[in-house]
Amino acid sequence: MGSIGRRGAVAAGIAALVVPLTVALGGTPAQAASCSTSTGPNQKQVEKFLGRPVDGKQSAADCKAIRAFQTKHGITPTIGYAGPVTWGVMDLMNKQKAAGKTPNKAGKCPTNKGRIACVDLTRQLSWIQDGKKLVYGPVPVRTGRDKYETRTGLKKIGWRHKDHVSSIYDVPMPYSQFFDGGQAFHSVGVSMWNPPGSHGCVNMTKTAAAKYWSLLKTGDDVFVYGRKPGT
Template identity: 35%
Template sequence: MGSAGRAGAVALGAVLVAGGCTVQGTGPDGKGRAPVRIEVTTGAPSKNPSPRDRRSPAAPPAGTKAAPPPAGTKAARVLWERGDSGRDVRELQARLRQVEWLVDGPTGTYDDLTERAVSGFQGKRGLPRTGRADTVTWQRLLGMSHEPGKWELYLMGGQPAAAPDPRCTRGRVLCVSKSSRTLRWMVDGRTVSTMSVRFGSQYTPTREGVFEVYWKSRHHVSTLYDSAMPYAMFFSGGQAVHYSYDFAAHGYAGASHGCVNVRDEAAIADLYAQVKNGDKVVVYW
């Protein structure tokens, strides 16, 4: 719980050997777009209301009782509710994390956890506990939180993959984009799979350039840092693409010592089964 990205980068040695790499702290990066400011309206609806304008408040979750609005006023307009998805929902979740009503990183999907977080936030401030993010709830949340940066918005990954580097369009390639923090597995220009990844810190950066997989080690343990590196596919000295338990547990609130960390174990297990020694690795911005 609490504000994301409070861990600072830890200065550890920049020299990596075939023993591999492990985890260290890092800080937030990037900035998000300016938040959408919503005006609370109590007048008559427009003749052609948007889909959200047409929504009417539904009953509160079972076991809760929504207080009626004051006499003579209309219920606040619902902006997002369970089942919605998109960038705005991701920002809502990031702001709920800032005020410690949501633990999980933003996913962009308004699920049951988000609904409960909104309901708790509303109840604490004397608002109807509907679990739906309406204009009044959103304004209160805006006043208690700051604009989330890109790091906060994509704490748990989920960014769209960057366009492939031209060097990735031929042959069998692990195409790794630092700007979008994604890995594409490509065969003859076709993307077979995509997954979120993280990299080394400024003190132990992941090397950029064109490499090739020279060694695979399914149950590898780093001899340098005494940490597990499952599904390791080494491409440059001790730097490898591998599964990271820490990345899976803590998202981007950390960094490797130069390796390309993957958080989705099922995805990297499938990738490991397909990649062969000699396959190309391209790391680029």
């Protein structure tokens, strides 16, 4: 849909499947298959999050549980180490859960625009509201990584393409709704907590992206605010 030049511009903001963030742990390579026996700096927090006995000491069972979490969300190296990247994902999940059904409690997303899609980069959450009424969400999202940040401010959905595919990267972008040049809401097939993030788009699960597609239309407002951790 559209000219090659237009689709090429879209590709600049595409949220492609990414190479997960690698964290060097004492020189251990990202592809290491062994399970870490080392106690991590965030051991107690990670143990508590996973429902493990909180003793602050790494065990084989701790490592197995941490590795399962890392594998699920694409956190590397997947060696079961309770480091800052793994804990950062868990801490973000806790903050998202705390938002409950009042994501705009602080009133940072405008309530005088009628229907609007809100994107909180700090908590990696998005929702749709109409005035002060919550219409849908909040749902976790995956926004732009460092140097590819999702741009903040008040925007509008300019165009939509349900079955969009990047002409440069040949990456599917289902349910695309473009609100700032090549930056768009669209679904992806990776975890919403997969670091380091997108190339600027607001990634969503297929369920959330399809719901946004049904609730929004061209011309609707989008408000992006905050700052993603690590950017």
